[in-house]
Amino acid sequence: MAKRSIKSVGLIVKRDRPDAVALARTLCRHLRASKCQPLAEPEIADQIGAHSASRPELAERAELMVVLGGDGTLLGVARMVAAQQTPILGVNLGGLGFLTEVTSDEARAALDRVLAGNFEVDRRITLETEVERCETSARRRERFVAVNDVVLNRGPLGRMLELDVVADHRPFCSYRADGLIVATPTGSTAYALSAGGPIVFPTLDVMVLAPICPHTLSNRPVVLPDSFEIEIRVRAPDHDATFLVDGQESSIVGSEDAIRVRRGRYGVSLVRSSHPYFEIWRDKLRWG
């Protein structure tokens, strides 16, 4: 039960959805009436009656983020405010999402509960990835934070990747596959599921390694403790691989580069909805 009183709320709105914009306008009016300052990106602030703020300002100032969109929109926001641990209220504009667990109809009541301090937060782990480049002059490192997954994939016209994976500093497996997914429990119902991975309860301290189209049929998805560091190297020397974070940020990885995936220092704080996970699974996965 969080108790601090919220003074400013950031809204991220899927602008090409008129229903999202209309709902944002209603929520902003409601926030101001509740003595709370709504913040939004410059492109939309005026239109919905919010105070204009850049994304870094939003990340810094907002004590609550409200996302009006889908799971994809929320993923970007979650990476953006991970270090601030800002709670996120995800409102889905069509049905429910795995992350956006509140429907449009429930949005205002859910917001009221949060403003009243009457809410619980789900902490979801993130994955922190470091790509260590092995270039001519000097080593260069890039860092990424993922909420769903980190994916290494073969290049567009490339062949099967050969991947050497070290887990917890021990040789784990050498895969010959189209790619490899390292997913959080949150990401287990996203891409990893399509690749044959299990559905993992969101609050577990584990990660899933799911190879994509592995050549060896016994290379089945694996669930490991999230305390393990996963190090991946691409063996084949002549083809670059693609590195993708939450399906949204990407990079190119060469054969001397090392990719290291660890549990992120910060998690994501999702405002818990009244819909239990099991209900969302039944609905989204059509178990009915």
Added chain:
Amino acid sequence: MAKRSIKSVGLIVKRDRPDAVALARTLCRHLRASKCQPLAEPEIADQIGAHSASRPELAERAELMVVLGGDGTLLGVARMVAAQQTPILGVNLGGLGFLTEVTSDEARAALDRVLAGNFEVDRRITLETEVERCETSARRRERFVAVNDVVLNRGPLGRMLELDVVADHRPFCSYRADGLIVATPTGSTAYALSAGGPIVFPTLDVMVLAPICPHTLSNRPVVLPDSFEIEIRVRAPDHDATFLVDGQESSIVGSEDAIRVRRGRYGVSLVRSSHPYFEIWRDKLRWG
């Protein structure tokens, strides 16, 4: 690092394997030379030079159990000494096993390390299952302990089961399937793997629910916290189902009966070998 000094060691030997019997004889001689009393079941005690003891006596008196057989033999021993928390040293007579991680060649050295107190123990969770019978006169309860898995299966000539599952006291899923496996991480590489489940690192505090041949293709295996109670009821009124513990103990379950699976109060203590899990996975699953 366990430190108590061990005075008596129980040996469970696969009697139809002459190599097991010969190795047992060698180990018993070695134990007596080390001032340690070897105990074995009456059927084999004389033959290998051990003191005769019934299974309950073995469970009570042995401070270490040595199993000379395969994973199947070890499963039975593990259930037998679960409440005593006796450490188990599993020696596999052919290659390695998922549970019997020491080869015949390594057996004596491994035993010496244990007697010297120079060993670590892996704790594996168990599953405690209660079958609550709904019979004419009075309710009757049966209890089982599983190291690998608890399986509910359709009867021999029966049709697809309809199973209503409640997890953590909330409606989880209604399966139409041949059956349902609830597996420990230890059991994830046994039957659950054949049913499409993931490979789970053995020390994780989770359980796997894997439906067998589910009618609904999106009914994929699920990984849940081991703090959840799983309650299963068979809906179809006219067919009995089969209930199996570690593939070794069985019972018949009717449509009014409730099966409740929880993490067991006691775990299994396996003497850790020098073979890391990943090596065993690569070997047993032929990832090479």
Added chain:
Amino acid sequence: MAKRSIKSVGLIVKRDRPDAVALARTLCRHLRASKCQPLAEPEIADQIGAHSASRPELAERAELMVVLGGDGTLLGVARMVAAQQTPILGVNLGGLGFLTEVTSDEARAALDRVLAGNFEVDRRITLETEVERCETSARRRERFVAVNDVVLNRGPLGRMLELDVVADHRPFCSYRADGLIVATPTGSTAYALSAGGPIVFPTLDVMVLAPICPHTLSNRPVVLPDSFEIEIRVRAPDHDATFLVDGQESSIVGSEDAIRVRRGRYGVSLVRSSHPYFEIWRDKLRWG
């Protein structure tokens, strides 16, 4: 395009469904008005206004079978009239079925088209199975016809089966599994699909071998020519296995018995509906 004029029509009605009975009554009235004799089993003939006939009489006399039920009901009828090659019009009482491709609303129009000779027939292959018993005194053979599949399964409390399979008189594979499904293309969307088999276009001259929970993960489903004879033997000597035909007829199989599966001499003739297969797949498998 079939052209013979139809004089008598057998109706098989799921008696516990009042809507089926009502629809049957309507169709019988319509048949008599069209100078066609409706036949039905004694238990229901009076109630729907049909002439009473035993199942063997129905098989012999009916020139068209109308099934008011679901796929399960139709399977039994299909096996019953296989040798007579009687066309079958399957009416599904809820949505569509894989075999009962006509809805209640479309039933009368579909019947009219058939009576007018204005219809096409889909021929589906069947599987003929011979179980050759190896008993003390003399060899005994049993024969079965399957429309969907022939399944060999482990007994209720039995362990994994060891199955030696010979295909086209050559050693094919030795499975360690819960069982083995041999399915027609028609049966590919039934049990075999739950076991991981592919969806096969119904008119292809092939059969699918799908192991159930195989121990070896590379034992994937196989598509073979329907000209191959499949011979299956259970290796483990101490456990009986269960043999199931279309999930409806069953038998017990021992370790010396041989099961031989071949394409059946007679196929099943289904009156083709206006719903293309692809539409039925999209609907039943929820591809939408």
Added chain:
Amino acid sequence: MAKRSIKSVGLIVKRDRPDAVALARTLCRHLRASKCQPLAEPEIADQIGAHSASRPELAERAELMVVLGGDGTLLGVARMVAAQQTPILGVNLGGLGFLTEVTSDEARAALDRVLAGNFEVDRRITLETEVERCETSARRRERFVAVNDVVLNRGPLGRMLELDVVADHRPFCSYRADGLIVATPTGSTAYALSAGGPIVFPTLDVMVLAPICPHTLSNRPVVLPDSFEIEIRVRAPDHDATFLVDGQESSIVGSEDAIRVRRGRYGVSLVRSSHPYFEIWRDKLRWG
């Protein structure tokens, strides 16, 4: 049983394998002693003692192609001589291949049998693909022949593809997936198998459609008659997709382009080895 007498034999040799080059030299000597002219590409002809010929000349003049390499090498040769229907003898340099069914040790004896006219040929279907470009000025068509498979894949940094598939001129399915594989029976044991497809007996007149990581879990692999034309269109307007033939030839496909896959006019003629398919499956897939 083919009977024409063979005068010239083309050899395609994996040049970076010294054992392949040595074997080629032996076979060329043997061919000349048998009054047969060995032909090879200019880069290697001198080295192995063969007459130099360009690839088009090889395709035109050789009455038998001998491939010393692996399945990958044979695929390229098979596409090259598809129109000429030249029989191909595939020699695998390590173990057996799915296509190169003769080992190094068996090569000379196998060649002798072919020269003596004492051999049988397996005809494998090919897939002919037409990519119809929708460009500003005029429509342009490209054609490809595949022995294993035709694959449509998402671009390197692209998202899930949305693919509309028409089969046999009827709407079949709309996939949301990483890609789609259309495979011949020959290709069923290659990439399609990694994507969850069935193993298909090589001589069947079918093709397999296997989606890669489909979003909808019931989008299972499908086996269709090879008389069907498969038309695929990429729906999402802003991302190009990659088109791959046998994993070796590639192209980029945009959202207005149409891909049409049909059974190829010419098949591939493989010299049948003494190893039955089932033996190769057991060996390559490690069913042992």
